[in-house]
Structure formats: structure tokens, C-alpha cells
Amino acid sequence: MKPLVRNAALNSYVELSQSLGIDPQVLMKSVGLDPVGLTVQDRWISGVAAAQLLELSAAASHREDFGLLLAERRRFANLGPISLVIREEPDVRSALGLLMRHDYMYNEMLRGRVSEANGLATLKVGLELGEAMEARQAKELAVGAFHGILRTFLGARWQPVSVCFTHSAPKDLSTYRRIFGRMVGFDREFTGIVFCASDLDTPNAMSDPLLRNYAQQYFESIAVSRDTTVPDRVREMIEVLLPSGRCSIEQVASSLGVDRRTVHRHLAGSGETFSSLLNATRTELAEQLVANPRRSLTEISGLLGFSGPSGFSRWFREQFGSSPRQWRIGRVGQQPSGEE
Missing domain, CATH: 3.90.1520 (H-NOX domain)
Incomplete structure (x- = not known):
């Protein structure tokens, strides 16, 4: 790489x-x-x-x-x-x-x-x-x-x-x-x-x-190891590219200075795929973003690389078992007394 x-x-x-x-x-x-x-x-x-x-x-x-x-x-x-x-x-x-x-x-x-x-x-x-x-x-x-x-x-x-x-x-x-x-x-x-x-x-x-x-x-x-793994690099690139709406394996490979086959090969050697890393990164970010009531769901859908709120809502329900709005309400209700 x-x-x-x-x-x-x-x-x-x-x-x-x-x-x-x-x-x-x-x-x-x-x-x-x-x-x-x-x-x-x-x-x-x-x-x-x-x-x-x-x-x-x-x-x-x-x-x-x-x-x-x-x-x-x-x-x-x-x-x-x-x-x-x-x-x-x-x-x-x-x-x-x-x-x-x-x-x-x-x-x-x-x-x-x-x-x-x-x-x-x-x-x-x-x-x-x-x-x-x-x-x-x-x-x-x-x-x-x-x-x-x-x-x-x-x-x-x-x-x-x-x-x-x-x-x-x-x-x-x-x-x-x-x-x-x-x-x-x-x-x-x-x-x-x-x-x-x-x-x-x-x-x-x-x-x-x-x-x-x-x-x-x-x-x-x-301090991190000099030998950063390929999945770590791909995960970083995904997080950077998601808000642009151009988070594809081709774009990630281009950012890393290699072709898509090289990315596929390295990820396979680690038991990962581009789709699995993309979904895992989105899930982690979604949990952080939706929990923040100051961010609108429309804004969050854009930050996660979705073309619109409806696509984001369908994906979120598949991952978390409820709509983003319901999940947010549930999280607010679980907060200790005195917290927003």
C-alpha cells in the first residue's frame, strides 16, 4: 500500500x-x-x-x-x-x-x-x-x-x-x-x-x-504501530469519504494509491470485505450521531453517505430494529435524570 x-x-x-x-x-x-x-x-x-x-x-x-x-x-x-x-x-x-x-x-x-x-x-x-x-x-x-x-x-x-x-x-x-x-x-x-x-x-x-x-x-x-493494517486504512478512508456521497471501493482504492483488486485482496486476507467494513463503520457512526438530538436525521443521512432520509431510515431499521427517531427517543429515555 x-x-x-x-x-x-x-x-x-x-x-x-x-x-x-x-x-x-x-x-x-x-x-x-x-x-x-x-x-x-x-x-x-x-x-x-x-x-x-x-x-x-x-x-x-x-x-x-x-x-x-x-x-x-x-x-x-x-x-x-x-x-x-x-x-x-x-x-x-x-x-x-x-x-x-x-x-x-x-x-x-x-x-x-x-x-x-x-x-x-x-x-x-x-x-x-x-x-x-x-x-x-x-x-x-x-x-x-x-x-x-x-x-x-x-x-x-x-x-x-x-x-x-x-x-x-x-x-x-x-x-x-x-x-x-x-x-x-x-x-x-x-x-x-x-x-x-x-x-x-x-x-x-x-x-x-x-x-x-x-x-x-x-x-x-x-502511540500506534508503524504497521497499520489495510482494514484500518480502509476504515479511515470510509469515514472520510462517507459525507461526500462518493464512498465506493474505487474511490477508497484511488485515495490509497492502489487498484480495487489490491484492496479486495488485502481485506480478504483479514477476513473482511469492503461491504462489511462500510456497514460496520456506518453502524458505529450512526449510533454516535443519532444519539445526539442536536443533529437532524436529514443531516445524519448525508453524513453517512445516503442520498436521502428514506434510504437511511430503511438501513437503520435493518441494523437497529427500529426507526432512527424511535431509537433516539428510547436513548433519551434511558439517560440518567438531569441529562438532556
């Missing part, structure tokens, strides 16, 4: 695109991404589709610095739950080490490695997309994001010794020099950031020693 990335990797993509005069929805749909699903930061999307989207956006906006402009809008919190743990690490070295050991928790195609020699530290950044394709914008987004993380720890005035890219230089270097300083090189042997090794031992001013143990305990409770 090809790598996935969290929706947060495209944080502020819509706003940036609109500011540059291009239509983000049209471009997203052209690579099989759902504009509505993008608002859920912790959902996963195809890494290949995300990289393609950035290339198309750069071309449409005539901005070779599109990925870098997007990186400039990133926030520390866009790393997701792991950001809560990293901010409590005692120094830059341990924070970067934790971030790179668990990169699969926020971006499965990103590979970062730090080495030290002659007083310098080199942070090399690579992407493993699973296929040969242009990914200039994704690389610049990744380097820009790492640069922003380092500045979070080292201060807004911190500058690297140099920033390197394996691809050729853009026509306009102004954005690169504004963000990285004047020591930006292209057509280099690696993509990454070179900085003083002593920066790695800089104490983390954000860290609170009293909170570190709590942060580590929290991290242990949320």
Missing part, C-alpha cells in the same frame, strides 16, 4: 489557493481528494494525491514557491497529538529524535535523519512516494515545516547555516531568502537543513519538567 498523510499536511491549502486566485475544490477533485474531508485534520489521505495537488497548484498559480508558502502557514499544532509530547522534551535533540522516530504517526511518506560532523548538524529530508513522480513542492513544504519547527524551539531570529535542495533553482528566490536567509542552494546532493550542532543541545524553553511524565504517559496511550 502506498503511504498516507494526515489532512493536516495540507493545512491552510484552501486559504492559500484562494489568495493566489486558483480554485482549490477543482484541483482537489482532479486528484481524487474531498474538499469537505480536508477539514478533519486527523484523517488520512493519499500521499501521492497530496503531492500531485501541490504540483498542480504551483502550476495553476504560477508560483514555484507554492509549497514553501504553504509551509509558512503551518503551526506547531499541525503535527497532531505528537506535538503535545514534543513540546515537553528537554532539548532540541530529543524533540527532533522523537519526531523522526514517530514520523509515521503524521506522515507515512516523510523520512528525516539528523547526522553530526565537524560541528555541524545536517537534517536530511526525503519522501518515499512508492512511485516515480515530481514532488518538488512536497519537498519544499517538508523542509519549510522542519525549518518552522526548529524556529519554534530556537527562536524567530534563528537562521540555519544553509538550506539545500536537489532540484533546480526557481526563477524568483525572494520567498526562499526571506524564510531561510541567503544561504539557499539548489542542484545539491541532498535536500535538507544544515545548522550548528550546538543548536541540538539548546534547552526547550516550552518544556515543563512537571508535565513531561504526563506527556509521555499520554503518548504511550495514543
Whole structure:
């Protein structure tokens, strides 16, 4: 299976695109991404589709610095739950080490490695997309994001010794020099950031020693295996695609960067089918949504991918033995006194 990335990797993509005069929805749909699903930061999307989207956006906006402009809008919190743990690490070295050991928790195609020699530290950044394709914008987004993380720890005035890219230089270097300083090189042997090794031992001013143990305990409770199963990935994709009304095995396979036969084969090996996962996911979500009296049944039917309330009601009765409205009334009646 090809790598996935969290929706947060495209944080502020819509706003940036609109500011540059291009239509983000049209471009997203052209690579099989759902504009509505993008608002859920912790959902996963195809890494290949995300990289393609950035290339198309750069071309449409005539901005070779599109990925870098997007990186400039990133926030520390866009790393997701792991950001809560990293901010409590005692120094830059341990924070970067934790971030790179668990990169699969926020971006499965990103590979970062730090080495030290002659007083310098080199942070090399690579992407493993699973296929040969242009990914200039994704690389610049990744380097820009790492640069922003380092500045979070080292201060807004911190500058690297140099920033390197394996691809050729853009026509306009102004954005690169504004963000990285004047020591930006292209057509280099690696993509990454070179900085003083002593920066790695800089104490983390954000860290609170009293909170570190709590942060580590929290991290242990949320940490997942690097070997995420195919059913888990399919389940994630189903949940993302249901509200779009386009939750088919073809769309899920496309989002995962494979064909439908590959999805069928992996699910069969786990004793599952696409239909069984779709129904199980819908059932779990329906139970949560219908129990909330603030959501209308029409709204819920759309969130679960039904074309209308009648189809949703028939399906719900088959699963729960009553209509959604009757089931909701029964649940409200079972709540302890004083609860809505």
C-alpha cells in the first residue's frame, strides 16, 4: 500500500489557493481528494494525491514557491497529538529524535535523519512516494515545516547555516531568502537543513519538567504501530469519504494509491470485505450521531453517505430494529435524570 498523510499536511491549502486566485475544490477533485474531508485534520489521505495537488497548484498559480508558502502557514499544532509530547522534551535533540522516530504517526511518506560532523548538524529530508513522480513542492513544504519547527524551539531570529535542495533553482528566490536567509542552494546532493550542532543541545524553553511524565504517559496511550493494517486504512478512508456521497471501493482504492483488486485482496486476507467494513463503520457512526438530538436525521443521512432520509431510515431499521427517531427517543429515555 502506498503511504498516507494526515489532512493536516495540507493545512491552510484552501486559504492559500484562494489568495493566489486558483480554485482549490477543482484541483482537489482532479486528484481524487474531498474538499469537505480536508477539514478533519486527523484523517488520512493519499500521499501521492497530496503531492500531485501541490504540483498542480504551483502550476495553476504560477508560483514555484507554492509549497514553501504553504509551509509558512503551518503551526506547531499541525503535527497532531505528537506535538503535545514534543513540546515537553528537554532539548532540541530529543524533540527532533522523537519526531523522526514517530514520523509515521503524521506522515507515512516523510523520512528525516539528523547526522553530526565537524560541528555541524545536517537534517536530511526525503519522501518515499512508492512511485516515480515530481514532488518538488512536497519537498519544499517538508523542509519549510522542519525549518518552522526548529524556529519554534530556537527562536524567530534563528537562521540555519544553509538550506539545500536537489532540484533546480526557481526563477524568483525572494520567498526562499526571506524564510531561510541567503544561504539557499539548489542542484545539491541532498535536500535538507544544515545548522550548528550546538543548536541540538539548546534547552526547550516550552518544556515543563512537571508535565513531561504526563506527556509521555499520554503518548504511550495514543502511540500506534508503524504497521497499520489495510482494514484500518480502509476504515479511515470510509469515514472520510462517507459525507461526500462518493464512498465506493474505487474511490477508497484511488485515495490509497492502489487498484480495487489490491484492496479486495488485502481485506480478504483479514477476513473482511469492503461491504462489511462500510456497514460496520456506518453502524458505529450512526449510533454516535443519532444519539445526539442536536443533529437532524436529514443531516445524519448525508453524513453517512445516503442520498436521502428514506434510504437511511430503511438501513437503520435493518441494523437497529427500529426507526432512527424511535431509537433516539428510547436513548433519551434511558439517560440518567438531569441529562438532556
